[in-house]
Structure formats: C-alpha cells, structure tokens
Amino acid sequence: MTACNQAEVLAGAIALGEATDAERQTYRGHVATCSACLRANGGEHEIERTMARVGQARDGETWDPDLTALVREKMNGRKRLLRAGLTVAGACIAISLAFNLAMVAGLGRIAPSFADPLVLNYDGQRIVLEHRSTAALPQATAAPRMVVEHNVVTLTRQPAAVGAVGPRAPQATIPSVQQAPRTVASTASTLAAAQKTFDDTPIWRRGSGGGGGSIAVTQTTTSVSQTIPRLDRQTDSIVVAPAYTIRAPEPIGGETALTPQPAPIAYAQNASGTSVFEVQIDERGVPTKCAITKSSGFLSLDDAVCRAAMKARYSPKLVNGRPVPGSYTDAFTFRSSGNGEGL
Amino acid sequence: MEQVYLAAGGAAIAQARVDTLVREYQTKLVRYVRRMVGDADTALDISQDVFLAAYRTLQADPERPLTAGWLYKTATNNSISHLRRKKIVRMLPLDRDHETYAWRIDERSAASVDLQTAMNKLPSDQASAIMLTTYAGYSSQEAAAILGTTSDAVRQRVCRAMRTLRSVMSDH
Structure with a gap:
C-alpha cells in the first residue's frame, strides 16, 4: 500500500471518528508533504465538516413508514399460498388415486375404446367407421406371428413323354411315364381328348399339417399311374404318335420366390387357412390372371396370395420346347400363432 | 401430524x-x-x-x-x-410529484440534497460503506463484516465517498 493509499485509510478513520492521535499525526504529516492528498481529501477539519454534513442530512430525515401491517400481510399471504398449494396437491393426489381405483375395479370405461365403431349421421346416411388397423401393429417382417406353409403342387402330367420328368417329379413316377410312348397311340384328336381329360383332373392336392407338400406329390403321381393303363386299353390298334414333351410353368427362383405378405389386419384377426390359386401365364412367362380356386376364408390371405402370384415371374409352359400359354397352381397354408390377439 | x-x-x-x-x-x-x-x-x-x-x-x-x-x-x-x-x-x-413524495419538504435541506446527489454518483461499494457507517451507525470493523471486506477497505471507501461529497458541496 502506497503512502497516499494509507493516507486515504487514515482520512476514512478520521471521518468515522475512529482515528487515534497517532493516526491523526501521521495523516497530518503526509498531507503536509503531499499536496495531491491535501487537495483531494482535505485537512482534518475539512473532513469532519464534510461528515457533519452527512450527519445533518441523517438527522433531518423524518420519513417513518410503518411496514408492520405490510410485512404481516405478506407473511400471511405466503402461508395462505402454501396452504392452498398443499390443498391443491392433496386434491390432485386424491383424484388420481380415485381414478386408478376406478380403473382397477373396472367401473366403466372412461373413453370409448378403439375397437368400438364410430357411428356418424351424415346427410341422412348412417356411416359406421370401424377401426381396422392401428399404427401400433407390429411390422409383419420384423416379428412374424403367422406361420406360412408352402404347399407345392407338382405337375407331372406327361402321358407320352420321354425324359419329360419335371424338376420336382419323384423317382417313383418315372417308370410309368417312360412306358407311355410304347403303349399310348392316338390321332391328333385322340391326343387332344386325352389332354382335356388330364386338364379336368385335379392337379393339386392340399396336404394336412406340415407335411402337406409330400402328400400332394404322391397323390398327383397316383392319378397319372391310373390314367395310363386306361389309355393302353383303348389304343392297342392305334399307331404310336410321335413323342412330345411338356414342361409345366414354374416360378423363376423356385417355389420360394412367391412370398405372400398378408395385411396387418390378418394378424389382428388371427387368420388361418389354405388359399389355393391358379395363375394364368402367357408364352413369355408373364402372369396375366390370378384366380383363387379355394379360399382360405379370409380375404386378406387370398388377396396376399394373388398379389404374390402376380408379382412373380415364371418360366412359360413348353411343349416340345415351344413356349405356350399355361397355368400354374399352388397353395399356401397360413397358420396364426395366436399372438395377434388384442392388436 | x-x-x-x-x-x-x-x-x-x-x-x-x-x-x-x-x-x-x-x-x-x-x-x-x-x-x-x-x-x-x-x-x-x-x-x-x-x-x-x-x-x-x-x-x-x-x-x-x-x-x-x-x-x-x-x-x-x-x-x-x-x-x-x-x-x-x-x-x-408515474406521478409528477414523485420527488415531493420521495423526500418530504422538511427533508429537502441542502445537506440532504448534497448527500443524495453524491449518493447517486457513488459506486455501490462506496455508497454502502458510507451509509453503513454513518446512517446505520456501524464501525468500520462491523461494516467490513457485513460487506465481507476489511476495515481498512471500508475506511478507504468512506474517504473516497467523502471526496465525491466534497466536490458536490463545492459545486453548490
């Protein structure tokens, strides 16, 4: 601290009447040599006169407000506010508890359920809005809740084919098919009639349970074996026709290329059943028409099957290597795991 | 309860x-x-x-x-x-007679006006130091305890506040 700063402290002590004689002597000695401090702070008498001015202003004040009532009112207001806050908080807690108890006890619904249809009267017409799907439905691909079994119906109708075994034809059918060229003989009209007979024969069989695919194959093969002796009996005197090959149309990429994806409502309905479809395929392998030959009982499942069938591409039917229009029949069995209830 | x-x-x-x-x-x-x-x-x-x-x-x-x-x-x-x-x-x-209300007529002495004029010019630390010592009647040690500083600092602030007051008084 410099001497001038020390002089300020001493001047303050003199102003407050706290300076001792030694401090006053020190201040007098400093201002005697420091004109700047003398000019700024003044001498002892000047300091005391200035402070006396402050005393005069203090003693001249007469303002005497009464804060007692104001402060008391604020204190009571604060208490009232606190009490009101506690009351409101208690009321809120009580209402919340009562609401929860009512909900637990099942004393009526507070709001209409989403499952309730909304009935509107618009211009004299009664409109019923049903909640069919919700945003809360899970993504079918993320967590599938429906088991889809792919029943493959293999077409092995080859009455006079040599080496016309289909891609999925079982080995058991080969001997009977290979015997056909030696025994089956027909004119063109006879062959056409025979072809029509095969077309009228059911070409698919739906399996029951998970092993449906193999059962369908066996039954289809059996029908072919029963047909060939009948032709043999009729064609003992018929000239053997030139052999021809037929290859049935099939989806490019195999049977797994068809992936039906039912709408979310199917999960909510726990839909299950088997949809059998037949899709018409032109000579380019493009599906032109899809028909449900046996419905699963759920429009959503049938629609999903036909959409998947029309979305796929097929290898066309080949007769002697020449593409011709044909049809492809397949079946899908949907089984719901039951987890979709309450969606 | x-x-x-x-x-x-x-x-x-x-x-x-x-x-x-x-x-x-x-x-x-x-x-x-x-x-x-x-x-x-x-x-x-x-x-x-x-x-x-x-x-x-x-x-x-x-x-x-x-x-x-x-x-x-x-x-x-x-x-x-x-x-x-x-x-x-x-x-x-809001009212034009605000000054009249703030300071009563018997309070509008030269000393009161000079003091308030100086107070309006003082920084808050100097104003609080001089008011605590003169108006509230505290010593420099007690004022230092209230303000959280030393007694020398309080005395120095009082001296500097007094300088401003002296300049205001000399102006009038």
Whole structure:
C-alpha cells in the first residue's frame, strides 16, 4: 500500500471518528508533504465538516413508514399460498388415486375404446367407421406371428413323354411315364381328348399339417399311374404318335420366390387357412390372371396370395420346347400363432 | 401430524420474531435503503423483501439468531441488485410529484440534497460503506463484516465517498 493509499485509510478513520492521535499525526504529516492528498481529501477539519454534513442530512430525515401491517400481510399471504398449494396437491393426489381405483375395479370405461365403431349421421346416411388397423401393429417382417406353409403342387402330367420328368417329379413316377410312348397311340384328336381329360383332373392336392407338400406329390403321381393303363386299353390298334414333351410353368427362383405378405389386419384377426390359386401365364412367362380356386376364408390371405402370384415371374409352359400359354397352381397354408390377439 | 404441529409452531415463532425485527429496525432500514436506491417506493419494496426473507429463514430454523447486521447485509445486496438492474431498465415515476413524495419538504435541506446527489454518483461499494457507517451507525470493523471486506477497505471507501461529497458541496 502506497503512502497516499494509507493516507486515504487514515482520512476514512478520521471521518468515522475512529482515528487515534497517532493516526491523526501521521495523516497530518503526509498531507503536509503531499499536496495531491491535501487537495483531494482535505485537512482534518475539512473532513469532519464534510461528515457533519452527512450527519445533518441523517438527522433531518423524518420519513417513518410503518411496514408492520405490510410485512404481516405478506407473511400471511405466503402461508395462505402454501396452504392452498398443499390443498391443491392433496386434491390432485386424491383424484388420481380415485381414478386408478376406478380403473382397477373396472367401473366403466372412461373413453370409448378403439375397437368400438364410430357411428356418424351424415346427410341422412348412417356411416359406421370401424377401426381396422392401428399404427401400433407390429411390422409383419420384423416379428412374424403367422406361420406360412408352402404347399407345392407338382405337375407331372406327361402321358407320352420321354425324359419329360419335371424338376420336382419323384423317382417313383418315372417308370410309368417312360412306358407311355410304347403303349399310348392316338390321332391328333385322340391326343387332344386325352389332354382335356388330364386338364379336368385335379392337379393339386392340399396336404394336412406340415407335411402337406409330400402328400400332394404322391397323390398327383397316383392319378397319372391310373390314367395310363386306361389309355393302353383303348389304343392297342392305334399307331404310336410321335413323342412330345411338356414342361409345366414354374416360378423363376423356385417355389420360394412367391412370398405372400398378408395385411396387418390378418394378424389382428388371427387368420388361418389354405388359399389355393391358379395363375394364368402367357408364352413369355408373364402372369396375366390370378384366380383363387379355394379360399382360405379370409380375404386378406387370398388377396396376399394373388398379389404374390402376380408379382412373380415364371418360366412359360413348353411343349416340345415351344413356349405356350399355361397355368400354374399352388397353395399356401397360413397358420396364426395366436399372438395377434388384442392388436 | 406431530411434524405438522411443529411446523405450525415454527411459523408462529418466526412471525413473532419478524414482527419484533420490523418494529425495531424498519425506520432505519427503509431510510438506509432509500438513500441507497434514491427512491421511496423501491425502498419500501426492498425493505419488505428483506423482512420476508427473514421470515423464510426463521421458518426453516426458528432458533436461528438473526441480527440487525443480517438485515443490513440483505438490504445492501438487494439494493445493489436493484441498482444493477436499474442500469439496464430505467424506471420512470408515474406521478409528477414523485420527488415531493420521495423526500418530504422538511427533508429537502441542502445537506440532504448534497448527500443524495453524491449518493447517486457513488459506486455501490462506496455508497454502502458510507451509509453503513454513518446512517446505520456501524464501525468500520462491523461494516467490513457485513460487506465481507476489511476495515481498512471500508475506511478507504468512506474517504473516497467523502471526496465525491466534497466536490458536490463545492459545486453548490
């Protein structure tokens, strides 16, 4: 601290009447040599006169407000506010508890359920809005809740084919098919009639349970074996026709290329059943028409099957290597795991 | 429930103690604050807030000793906060006779006007130092304890405030 700063402290002590004689002597000695401090702070008498001015202003004040009532009112207001806050908080807690108890006890619904249809009267017409799907439905691909079994119906109708075994034809059918060229003989009209007979024969069989695919194959093969002796009996005197090959149309990429994806409502309905479809395929392998030959009982499942069938591409039917229009029949069995209830 | 009764009793004790503090220190406190902020209405508001703060403090702890120094310290802090806000937002009085209301006729002496003129020019630390020592009657050590500084610093601030007062007096 410099001497001038020390002089300020001493001047303050003199102003407050706290300076001792030694401090006053020190201040007098400093201002005697420091004109700047003398000019700024003044001498002892000047300091005391200035402070006396402050005393005069203090003693001249007469303002005497009464804060007692104001402060008391604020204190009571604060208490009232606190009490009101506690009351409101208690009321809120009580209402919340009562609401929860009512909900637990099942004393009526507070709001209409989403499952309730909304009935509107618009211009004299009664409109019923049903909640069919919700945003809360899970993504079918993320967590599938429906088991889809792919029943493959293999077409092995080859009455006079040599080496016309289909891609999925079982080995058991080969001997009977290979015997056909030696025994089956027909004119063109006879062959056409025979072809029509095969077309009228059911070409698919739906399996029951998970092993449906193999059962369908066996039954289809059996029908072919029963047909060939009948032709043999009729064609003992018929000239053997030139052999021809037929290859049935099939989806490019195999049977797994068809992936039906039912709408979310199917999960909510726990839909299950088997949809059998037949899709018409032109000579380019493009599906032109899809028909449900046996419905699963759920429009959503049938629609999903036909959409998947029309979305796929097929290898066309080949007769002697020449593409011709044909049809492809397949079946899908949907089984719901039951987890979709309450969606 | 016992806690509730104890709390209710604590509130009553706090209110009684604040009533005592108000009766004893209200005049000195509002005059001190009025000199600090230069406005009677603001002084009343700040003083009420000080006593309400004392009530809140005593509500939490009814046995806590609250001295006049605590009141002046709170009032000083509130006044300084008000002066800082005043630098940003200048509050204008609604009535033209505001000065008449703020300072009574018998208070408009030359000494009072000079003091307030100087107070308006002083920084808050110097103003609080000179007011605590002259108006509140505290010594430099007591004022230093309230302001959180040393007694030499208080004396130095009083000296510098006195310089401003001297210049104001010489101007008039």
